[in-house]
Amino acid sequence: MSHDPSGQVAATAARRRRRQPVSIVQVFAELLLTAGVLIGLFVVWQVWINNEISGATQYQASEELSEQWNAGAEETAEPTEEPGATEPVVADAPKADQSFANLIVPRFGKDFRRPVAEGVGFSVLNDIEKGMGHYPQSQMPGEIGNFALASHRSAYGGAFHEIHRLRVGDPIYVETADGWYKYIYRNTEYVKVTGIGVIAPVPQTNEDAKERIITLTTCNPFYSSAERIIAYGVYDSWYPRADGPPAEIERIAAEMDE
Amino acid sequence: MYRAIFGLLPGPLWLRIIFAIVLVCAVLAALVIWVFPYVDQLITPQDVTVQE
Numbered sequence: 001m002s003h004d005p006s007g008q009v010a011a012t013a014a015r016r017r018r019r020q021p022v023s024i025v026q027v028f029a030e031l032l033l034t035a036g037v038l039i040g041l042f043v044v045w046q047v048w049i050n051n052e053i054s055g056a057t058q059y060q061a062s063e064e065l066s067e068q069w070n071a072g073a074e075e076t077a078e079p080t081e082e083p084g085a086t087e088p089v090v091a092d093a094p095k096a097d098q099s100f101a102n103l104i105v106p107r108f109g110k111d112f113r114r115p116v117a118e119g120v121g122f123s124v125l126n127d128i129e130k131g132m133g134h135y136p137q138s139q140m141p142g143e144i145g146n147f148a149l150a151s152h153r154s155a156y157g158g159a160f161h162e163i164h165r166l167r168v169g170d171p172i173y174v175e176t177a178d179g180w181y182k183y184i185y186r187n188t189e190y191v192k193v194t195g196i197g198v199i200a201p202v203p204q205t206n207e208d209a210k211e212r213i214i215t216l217t218t219c220n221p222f223y224s225s226a227e228r229i230i231a232y233g234v235y236d237s238w239y240p241r242a243d244g245p246p247a248e249i250e251r252i253a254a255e256m257d258e
Numbered sequence: 259m260y261r262a263i264f265g266l267l268p269g270p271l272w273l274r275i276i277f278a279i280v281l282v283c284a285v286l287a288a289l290v291i292w293v294f295p296y297v298d299q300l301i302t303p304q305d306v307t308v309q310e
Binding site: 022026027031038041042045046049050120125126133135150151152153155191193194195196199217218219224225228230 | 259260261262286289290294295297298299304305306307308309310
């Protein structure tokens with residue numbers, strides 16, 4: 001057994017292999033492997049990376065809206081003479097795709113806030129800065145009837161990821177340029193994709209509205225669009241912007257975080 | 259194919275390994291910044307709304 005000659009043979013063989021022209025079968029196999037890896041990466045990107053980026057960007061957009069409204073309010077408004085005024089301000093419907101409100105739900109997370117834009121098309125729901133939409137045929141915040149929203153359950157920021165965790169009595173705040181509307185979570189319902197009754201002025205009826213309702217609609221189960229999970233809230237109170245944000249929001253969020 | 263691309267890279271082995279890592283990172287960045295968002299619009303997205 002002499003090591004030297006066999007070593008040389010192996011070295012020349014390796015050199016020859018490196019020089020060999022690339023075989024078509026091998027290129028094809030490597031392309032297929034690459035395609036598999038790319039598809040895997042795309043799924044990781046869609047449900048994880050893009051979800052995180054969208055969530056953070058939407059949060060940021062929501063904070064900027066608040067700052068704009070605060071700046072605008074400082075110039076014009078003066079504090080209301082009667083704190084706890086009973087009738088909430090109802091704004092005019094915004095233009096399509098325009099962000100006009102923020103949704104704040106302490107149960108969804110200590111710092112959970114997302115912007116709400118007009119319309120429920122993909123230009124809103126799949127947008128990195130929007131993500132949550134208002135059904136244009138439904139009513140506005142504080143208006144008698146139903147303020148109905150849609151967002152993704154998972155991916156694209158997945159604003160309603162935790163919708164199944166809401167408990168009776170949980171507050172749901174809607175912030176607009178005018179102030180804060182507080183709704184109280186009432187119940188959850190599972191419906192088919194065609195269950196448009198949930199966004200009616202009085203959900204699932206043809207009656208005329210007497211109450212103010214908020215409706216959150218999203219997908220069920222996770223990572224599927226087979227059915228819809230619906231969460232309802234009932235209007236509770238109204239805080240004009242001039243009086244500042246409800247002090248309780250931070251306290252409630254801290255309590256829920258424990 | 260990948261062996262051939264690696265063979266095309268200049269320099270000693272350690273430099274070629276660094277080049278290879280940089281290339282892979284550049285491809286990943288291009289995927290995340292341009293390719294994936296574009297593909298995402300093309301494929302039918304999941305609808306989450308209630309509708310008739």
